[in-house]
Amino acid sequence: MFILGSTTLDSLGQFVPLIIIGIIIIAVVILFTFIPVMLWVSALAAGVKVGIFTLIGMRLRRVVPARVINPLIKAHKAGINVDTNQLESHYLAGGNVDRVVNALIAAQRANIPLEFERAAAIDLAGRDVLEAVQMSVNPKVIETPFIAGISMDGIEVKAKARITVRANIDRLVGGAGEETIIARVGEGIVSTIGSSASHSKVLENPDSISQNVLSKGLDAGTAFEILSIDIADIDIGKNIGAMLQTDQAEADKHIAQAKAEERRAMAVAEEQEMLARVQEMRAKVVEAEADVPLALAEALRSGNMGVMDYMNYKNIDADTDMRDSIGKLSKDDSDSEEL
Numbered sequence: 001m002f003i004l005g006s007t008t009l010d011s012l013g014q015f016v017p018l019i020i021i022g023i024i025i026i027a028v029v030i031l032f033t034f035i036p037v038m039l040w041v042s043a044l045a046a047g048v049k050v051g052i053f054t055l056i057g058m059r060l061r062r063v064v065p066a067r068v069i070n071p072l073i074k075a076h077k078a079g080i081n082v083d084t085n086q087l088e089s090h091y092l093a094g095g096n097v098d099r100v101v102n103a104l105i106a107a108q109r110a111n112i113p114l115e116f117e118r119a120a121a122i123d124l125a126g127r128d129v130l131e132a133v134q135m136s137v138n139p140k141v142i143e144t145p146f147i148a149g150i151s152m153d154g155i156e157v158k159a160k161a162r163i164t165v166r167a168n169i170d171r172l173v174g175g176a177g178e179e180t181i182i183a184r185v186g187e188g189i190v191s192t193i194g195s196s197a198s199h200s201k202v203l204e205n206p207d208s209i210s211q212n213v214l215s216k217g218l219d220a221g222t223a224f225e226i227l228s229i230d231i232a233d234i235d236i237g238k239n240i241g242a243m244l245q246t247d248q249a250e251a252d253k254h255i256a257q258a259k260a261e262e263r264r265a266m267a268v269a270e271e272q273e274m275l276a277r278v279q280e281m282r283a284k285v286v287e288a289e290a291d292v293p294l295a296l297a298e299a300l301r302s303g304n305m306g307v308m309d310y311m312n313y314k315n316i317d318a319d320t321d322m323r324d325s326i327g328k329l330s331k332d333d334s335d336s337e338e339l
Helices: 002-034 037-045 052-060 065-078 084-092 097-109 116-124 129-137 178-194 199-204 207-214 240-302 307-338
Strands: 140-143 147-150 155-167 224-239
Touching: 037 052, 037 065, 052 065, 065 084, 065 097, 084 097, 084 116, 097 116, 097 129, 116 129, 129 155, 140 178, 147 178, 155 178, 155 199, 155 207, 155 240, 178 207, 178 224, 199 207, 199 224, 207 224, 224 240, 240 307
Parallel strands: none
Antiparallel strands: 140 155, 147 155, 155 224
């Protein structure tokens, strides 16, 4: 028993160094995983004083140390005075630390005054602060679509403008964007064309549009400063005045036709009314003629009329019928000859 126990202890003693080495390896792996030692060494080599416990604190605050330390090294080498707390707070706020530092370096090289707080505010506002700095150095050209205006003579004039703008860093936060610039320039172009006496004046002097629009201070309240407005292309559109006159004439024609149709309908109605009145009068004549025999009989009965008088009346009536028949035959013959 004693011999077996000593043999077991001897065999376990052979594995103790391996176990210790394994524990050390695991500890080193955990150390290098949780603590960015190489990043700390890089910072020290660049002359940036960052404590190892600061890096551990970043890990605990769920901050990726490389997103803060690398921009810090870049800023230190460029001579920009920023500290770890500023960069870390901007990272925690959801900003892009590397882009802000690049913008600060670009602004310093271009001799543009830009503080870290201003750059961080621009970045958190959703604008590309690096692009803004680059636009301050190299102005941007914004091209508008064809904008149509109508001169006083009714001719449509279309113009396309190129707007050269430079970023105004002081107004990037809260300032209007490119869409506002395009809308204001378009409004100025339409107003200038509309105030022109004729389209030929606009074609002869297109730079009058640029001068008039530029003098209105369209960049007020925007994130840009307008340097120049150039008319890139100008074209003639439709004759709006003639089209409006044509439409008006067409509308007047329809109105006249409607009134004529109304008068025709009234005339037809009046004609029908007169025909009805004629028929009514004829009915009264027939009714009156029906009373004639009764009146003759009464006259004969009362002695106011003799037999000879009655015979003369019949002769006259027959003679009248004969004359009417002859007149109708003559009229029918003349109508047939005309045909």
